[in-house]
Amino acid sequence: MDISLSHVDYRYQVNTPFERLAIQDVSIDIPSGTYMAIIGHTGSGKSTVLQHLNALLVPSEGVVAIGNREIKAHQKNKNLRQVRQRVGIVFQFPEHQLFEETVEKDIMFGPMNFGVTEAEAKKRALIALKQVGLAEEILEKSPFDLSGGQMRRVAIAGVLAMDPDVLVLDEPTAGLDPRGRKEIMEMFYALHKERQLSTILVTHSMEDAASYADQIVIMQQGKVVKQGTPEEIFSSPADLVRMGLDVPEVVRFQLKLEEKWGTKFEKIFLSIDQLSAAIAKQLGRGVES
Amino acid sequence: MMEKMIFGRYVPADSLIHRLDPRSKLTLIFLFVCIIFLANNWQTYAIIGIYTFLLIGLSRIPIRFLYGGLKPVLWLVIFTFLLQLFFTREGHLVFHWGVVKIYEEGIRMGFFISFRFFFLILMTSLLTLTTTPIEITDGLETLLAPLKKVRFPVHEMALMMSISLRFIPTLMQETDKIMKAQIARGVEFASGPIKDRIKAVIPLLIPLFVSSFKRAEELAIAMEARGYRGGEGRTKYRQLSWKWGDTLQLVLLVIITILLILFRS
Numbered sequence: 308m309d310i311s312l313s314h315v316d317y318r319y320q321v322n323t324p325f326e327r328l329a330i331q332d333v334s335i336d337i338p339s340g341t342y343m344a345i346i347g348h349t350g351s352g353k354s355t356v357l358q359h360l361n362a363l364l365v366p367s368e369g370v371v372a373i374g375n376r377e378i379k380a381h382q383k384n385k386n387l388r389q390v391r392q393r394v395g396i397v398f399q400f401p402e403h404q405l406f407e408e409t410v411e412k413d414i415m416f417g418p419m420n421f422g423v424t425e426a427e428a429k430k431r432a433l434i435a436l437k438q439v440g441l442a443e444e445i446l447e448k449s450p451f452d453l454s455g456g457q458m459r460r461v462a463i464a465g466v467l468a469m470d471p472d473v474l475v476l477d478e479p480t481a482g483l484d485p486r487g488r489k490e491i492m493e494m495f496y497a498l499h500k501e502r503q504l505s506t507i508l509v510t511h512s513m514e515d516a517a518s519y520a521d522q523i524v525i526m527q528q529g530k531v532v533k534q535g536t537p538e539e540i541f542s543s544p545a546d547l548v549r550m551g552l553d554v555p556e557v558v559r560f561q562l563k564l565e566e567k568w569g570t571k572f573e574k575i576f577l578s579i580d581q582l583s584a585a586i587a588k589q590l591g592r593g594v595e596s
Numbered sequence: 597m598m599e600k601m602i603f604g605r606y607v608p609a610d611s612l613i614h615r616l617d618p619r620s621k622l623t624l625i626f627l628f629v630c631i632i633f634l635a636n637n638w639q640t641y642a643i644i645g646i647y648t649f650l651l652i653g654l655s656r657i658p659i660r661f662l663y664g665g666l667k668p669v670l671w672l673v674i675f676t677f678l679l680q681l682f683f684t685r686e687g688h689l690v691f692h693w694g695v696v697k698i699y700e701e702g703i704r705m706g707f708f709i710s711f712r713f714f715f716l717i718l719m720t721s722l723l724t725l726t727t728t729p730i731e732i733t734d735g736l737e738t739l740l741a742p743l744k745k746v747r748f749p750v751h752e753m754a755l756m757m758s759i760s761l762r763f764i765p766t767l768m769q770e771t772d773k774i775m776k777a778q779i780a781r782g783v784e785f786a787s788g789p790i791k792d793r794i795k796a797v798i799p800l801l802i803p804l805f806v807s808s809f810k811r812a813e814e815l816a817i818a819m820e821a822r823g824y825r826g827g828e829g830r831t832k833y834r835q836l837s838w839k840w841g842d843t844l845q846l847v848l849l850v851i852i853t854i855l856l857i858l859f860r861s
Contacts, residue, residue, distance in 0.1 A: 420782025
């Protein structure tokens with residue numbers, strides 16, 4: 308399912324002294340099957356953009372197209388449920404949304420709201436639970452007896468069980484340990500590959516954006532300042548540094564090396580393997596080893 | 597969703613009202629709540645009205661914002677009006693249609709009581725809109741200090757109040773966040789049959805309770821870690837200062853009170 312934002316503005320708290328333009332003239336195209344990362348500092352408007360992706364916010368100006376549904380400013384937008392079923396959002400700290408008596412019921416909550424039968428929802432709960440790497444025994448436990456990391460996974464399973472076509476992730480690994488972080492990111496990437504799930508990742512982490520995304524959008528002060536493939540984005544690292552953003556470690560290493568040797572590699576490498584191969588070649592030892 | 601709520605909210609600005617000492621503002625509100633009961637005819641209500649709107653004007657809170665925030669309460673005011681209108685059975689019969697009987701006194705009482713209600717809401721909102729929660733508690737603590745003599749836990753009360761006021765916006769944000777998360781999971785809060793909508797409150801309330809308890813515990817630990825041991829011997833970082841404006845403001849209130857007494861019937 309394609310999603311596109313064209314010239315979207317969003318104002319918070321219109322007609323109050325707190326009125327604030329959160330995003331301005333944002334245009335982003337997310338064709339079906341894309342893995343897109345949206346990067347920016349706190350307050351850059353990335354979370355606001357995210358909430359437009361399933362009509363939790365309706366733009367103050369502009370149009371958001373989600374599949375064949377158009378959500379326009381200045382009009383009543385009704386029956387947004389179908390849209391919401393197809394776009395699943397994993398919010399920051401999703402474990403805060405858990406409320407049911409058992410893990411199973413909580414995972415079934417989303418699908419059943421969208422009219423799935425109980426039997427089907429049960430089946431989906433089990434599948435989703437396995438997807439997030441939890442054991443079946445947990446189904447009967449109370450979500451509040453679990454550890455923080457497990458709660459996070461249950462909450463993610465609750466979104467996956469809705470069987471969305473598009474998955475929107477808002478800092479899904481915030482507050483997790485490095486291992487849990489990697490596991491969760493790998494899981495989302497696997498889902499993206501297996502099911503051709505469009506994935507939109509909102510993150511601070513350049514590393515994650517560089518290793519998983521095929522498109523990167525950089526936001527600053529409510530505007531899109533840069534948009535392109537990771538190679539394009541990281542090919543001008545000076546821009547990123549000027550915007551106060553980080554460059555992935557691999558790229559940083561490559562740049563240092565280029566400076567030291569006074570040479571240039573043919574392109575920017577985003578993984579350690581690629582870069583080491585290129586270095587080996589440069590050193591004249593070939594890549595056979 | 598919750599962004600229009602104005603209760604307990606502070607709007608930063610630099611106005612005469614904002615600059616007043618919280619003690620004088622609290623005294624004002626307390627006395628206002630008392631003297632509003634002096635009003636019992638059109639003239640006295642007009643005095644109260646002019647006074648209220650004068651203070652609102654001086655506070656530089658945009659009227660439109662105030663109106664937006666008070667809209668939900670206006671229904672309550674209108675309800676009060678209707679209740680008085682239909683159920684007061686005194687004075688001349690003005691209107692009679694089936695079982696509906698409206699008396700002169702009903703109209704009068706309807707207007708007066710709903711006005712009283714309305715002005716009270718306006719003034720109390722004005723206090724929180726122009727005074728930071730911390731100022732309010734500091735003011736209260738100083739004003740109530742004499743009660744310590746009778747072992748009333750003034751400091752603890754003030755602390756409880758400041759904590760609850762402080763967490764209203766946080767709770768609002770949290771509500772908004774969880775609401776959105778549940779909407780994304782297919783809950784309908786704003787449409788659908790009443791039965792479903794009432795049910796929809798559960799996935800909102802339970803996470804809110806859980807996070808509030810968690811937050812309370814964390815706060816208690818953080819306070820103890822920083823050596824909090826109650827109010828005994830505690831000094832204040834913010835010193836309150838009573839200025840001539842505060843005295844003047846109370847003088848104005850006294851004048852209003854005298855006017856009310858003169859004009860009431």
